[in-house]
Amino acid sequence: MTMIFGIPLQAFLGQLLVGLINGSFYAMLSLGLAIIFGMLRVINFAHGAQYMLGAFVGYLLLTNLGIGYWPALILAPLIVGISGMIVERLFLSRLYDLDHLYGLLFTFGLALVIEGTFRYYYGVSGQAYTPPPALTGAVNLGFMFLPVYRGWAVLASLVICLGTWLAIEKTKLGSYLRAATENPTLVQAFGVNVPLLLTLTYGIGAGLAGLAGIMAAPVYQVSPLMGSNLIIIVFAVVVVGGMGSILGAIVTGYMLGLAEGLTKVFYPEASNIVIFVIMAIVLLVRPAGLFGKDA
Template identity: 75%
Template sequence: MFSLLGVPPQVLFGQLLLGLINGSFYALLSLGLAVIFGMLNVINFAHGALYMVGAFVAWLLLTYAGVGYWGALVVAPVVVGLLGIVLEKTMLSRLYKLDHLYGLLLTFGLALILEGAFRHQYGVSGQPYPIPAALQGGQNLGFMFLPNYRAWVVVASLTVCFGTWFAIERTKLGAYLRAATENPTLVQAFGINVPVMVSLTYGFGVALAGLAGVLAAPIYQVSPLMGTNLIIIVFAVVVIGGMGSILGAIITGLGLGLLEGLTKVFYPEASNIVVFVVMAIVLLIKPAGLFGRER
């Protein structure tokens, strides 16, 4: 059996695949954060919690309503998105005139409530969620075994990411959105209902988190704590990429996922902190982030 840099190829590609999957989740979540931040100037601390809620909605649907994976893939993001719109209308919208940090603090409180409530109800142990029948099994690529579901996750999240990029950068609705990001007052003067647009943006951003939650459910277990540590890594991803660019968020997410996978192969002890180290280095060299503009 040949080996690359002293590492068997199965291990290397296995970890790279794992990194790619993690990277897909980082990309989906940081994309949602970037969309929300662009419009609301709020860093959504509750993003990880809403990702967890998405996974739990899928699990609850399966357990109590018999709705399977494909149904959940549609219903869960809608539920999370609606929850997001309610939160935005009732709470976040009161804070826009204040310092942006209050938005961070509010969503931090919301994250504590959501995670605490699910933890109280379902405990800390994870609930297993089966892989849908159509995506079981896998392909033998010769150098590694590729489980079908994991390939699906990567393809699905990349499709959603680039779909979102296209919608924001290349469509009329996206143009309104970008214009409202630059100057909400002027856009409102043109007869566009900016407050509704803000609510929908928040709803859409958190729906992306909900979708990521459903995609993650069969890979990781559905547990109340699944979003907690993820969100901090995603924050680091956002800082590294800079929040100015949608494409930047996607590329940084995937890249850092892969880097994490590589670190797991060559220096496993550092795999938890490699993203943070990269963040520190990027900040020292290019404080605005790789794709960011200082504002």
């Protein structure tokens, strides 16, 4: 049997795969958080609830309306994104001129309301969400069996993250978004509807959380607690990558997912805290984060 560092190769690669899958969802969620903070300067504590909402929308579309995975993959992030845009227009837009703490407190309260509502109707037990037949089964790679759905989740996450980064960094809309955060008065003077841009930004961030939720649903059970269990880790990822850094959120999400997976191989007891240990070390060495800009 092939061994790596005294560990069977299959077990080693299996934990790397688990880390990569977790990292895929960390990256997508961190990306949404980084977009919202980078553009709106809002610490969106409701992000975990929006992730859970995406999973539940997919589950409810399937169980109540018979809408399968592929249509729900489009509908769920749209529904979560539109709900986020409504929240931004009605509530968050009134807080931009106040201290950032007010936005954090509002989104924290919103998360409690959403989570509490679903806990009331569904309890805390998980609901199964079956992947489509095309993504069931596993592929024999010779040294291990790769579950098809998990492989799809990793590849789809990479495409979504890179596509979002390119859209923000390389397109005219992305340049408007970035300019609106630096000097909204000047951008508005050129005829750009800045309030609409900010609403779209929050909707895109919330939609990314919803998309991560429905993609995660077949891997993890759909539960009202799935977002609250993940949001602290995602905040740690964003801090390590650099608050507001789009590229930092993506790279750090995958990197810390892999670090978590490797820790489960060599020292399982520390796997639940390794991300926070890395965060503490990074903040000591580089307070702005790996990809953040020093003040």
